[in-house]
Amino acid sequence: MGAPSEPADAEPGATFTLIVHGTFARDEAWWRPGRADAETSAAIGPTFADRLERKLAEAGAPGAVWSFVTEHGMRPEDFSWSGLNWDRDRRAAARALTERLSELASRAGCTPERPLAVNFVAHSHGGNVVLELLRSLPASVRARRVILLGTPLIVYRRSLRLVRAVLALFVVASMTFAIAIWTFAILDASCGVFGGATVTDDVELLLTAGVVVFLVSSWVFVAFAGVIDWLWSGIMAPIDRLRGRAHHPYGPPPEQIRRALGGRQALLVTSHHDEADLFLRLGSKPRKLFNELIRRRWPRIIQALELVLLRPFIDWLAFHLLEALLEHYALGFSWTRCWLADFQLEDIDRRGADPRAWFRRFDATALLRGSTLRTPSLVAPLFEEPAAPLQPVQRAAPERGALDRQSALLIANVREVGRTLSAQIKLLHSRYYENEVLIDLLVADLTREQVDWEAWADEARAIQRSGSGAPVLHVRSDM
Incomplete structure (x- = not known):
């Protein structure tokens, strides 16, 4: 170094x-x-x-x-x-x-x-x-x-998102198994779908209670992930300082x-x-946007139920995984780094x-x-008489295994439209x-x-x- x-x-x-x-x-x-x-x-x-x-x-x-x-x-x-x-x-x-x-x-x-x-x-x-x-x-x-x-x-701050990902997989697998058993019990009790197999009312009640208890106790997973993050930060802080990358x-x-x-x-x-900066900032705060634009509009009873039953999964598991996804594709950090740290734009x-x-x-x-349109504008040519009629583009027959004619034509047209728009639109990030x-x-x-x-x-x-x-x-x- x-x-x-x-x-x-x-x-x-x-x-x-x-x-x-x-x-x-x-x-x-x-x-x-x-x-x-x-x-x-x-x-x-x-x-x-x-x-x-x-x-x-x-x-x-x-x-x-x-x-x-x-x-x-x-x-x-x-x-x-x-x-x-x-x-x-x-x-x-x-x-x-x-x-x-x-x-x-x-x-x-x-x-x-x-x-x-x-x-x-x-x-x-x-x-x-x-x-x-x-x-x-x-x-x-x-x-x-x-x-x-x-x-x-x-x-960035150190955050062991890998633990959150493992917990999320465990939660999803457990919930999927519990819901499958619960569905099995309901279908069998109502119509005997599974050839006379019996699931007692006590088992149904136990499964239902298990799902509710599992949801409520999910805060334990949040606390566990928080402790792991705290320990991870404590271990890596002196190492980051020695590397000059705190x-x-x-x-x-x-x-x-x-x-x-x-x-x-x-x-x-x-x-x-600045479009680029704006999109990156929006992508780095999905949890805050969800809270401001969606969660605050819910009735209080729904907010209370969501707080107790779903908040750990939404805020501390799902959004952390979504943020890792955005940091990988928007900021360009490797999956390894996204699982080991939380990257954000500086205030x-x-x-x-x-x-x-x-x-x-x-x-x-x-x-x-100012205007984001380059000159000549997109509108003026629509009202002008073209100098000469447009001629169809002659394309060679596709080779074996290539795209069919309509798909190839569609892709070619999309690319041409993209080139036209890029020539017309002047992004503020380039100004x-x-x-x-x-x-x-x-x-x-x-x-x-x-x-x-x-x-x-x-x-x-x-x-x-x-x-x-x-x-x-x-x-x-x-x-």
């Missing part, structure tokens, strides 16, 4: 800004220099990387983005990663980027005495990649700034992050309307306002608000790197020792009051 590089007293040998893309963005153009591809540059205009480099140059930091990489014989693609939504890919990306940065520092002639100072600008889970690589930066590389755009910050699956401890940044906080830019509204926290949160909701005012904010944080955050908050509020959702003000030069 490495440690984050400490801020050097000497001047850095070189400084550059590294853009780290997020999930599913490996093949996108926004994080690359558009001028390297004339066709792309003509089609989409300057990319985020181009605009950021131009504004950094205007602020006195020329050649600060990909030009530094290309000058030393490397390519932007050397610093990309798979972009897959799995924890193992993010960790592998952190290791690979660490090696690439070490190689770049070597090519640039940087040493531990004059290290390569890197400004990290990361989007989405690319931010977690950056946090993870801070654990093992070589001495010839140090982090100068860290800016996270829409990064889902994840925390409560955070990515990156070094918070105090080490601030120390690596010279006492400065990282900048976290988020939006309350950034509370932590981001704490001056002792390792990050400062800037709410960009007002800056990113962090499209907003000019936000880029000005990034440049200010990258180039200035002190930033007037209140002035930037006033700018965001002014844009919100304008009602247009577009940046209509020019940021004051004294920000």
